[in-house]
Amino acid sequence: MHTKNQRWNWMFVPEIAEGKCKQCGECVDICxxxxxxxxxxxxxxxxxxxxxxxxxxxxxxxxxxxxxxxV
Incomplete structure (x- = not known):
């Protein structure tokens, strides 16, 4: 059972494929x-x-x- 103040032990990390990215900025705007x-x-x-x-x-x-x- 999880308590109200329990902290999770994971985090998320975005990874960008440099060869694919065209620096359009859509991801920056929506984050x-x-x-x-x-x-x-x-x-x-x-x-x-x-x-x-x-x-x-x-x-x-x-x-x-x-x-x-x-991660």
């Missing part, structure tokens, strides 16, 4: 936790610990360049 940024024409995972695991970035990516891994 509710501001995990991704486009910096110097490269999409990067700037705040991986903030990822909610919602996979909004995965669903919006036109190049299918993003996966979210549970």
């Amino acid at each position: 509710p936790a501001d995990v991704l940024v486009v910096d110097n024409n490269e999409t990067v995972v700037a705040n991986p610990a903030d990822c909610l695991g919602c996979e909004s970035c995965v669903s919006v990516c036109p190049e299918e360049a993003i996966t979210v891994k549970e």
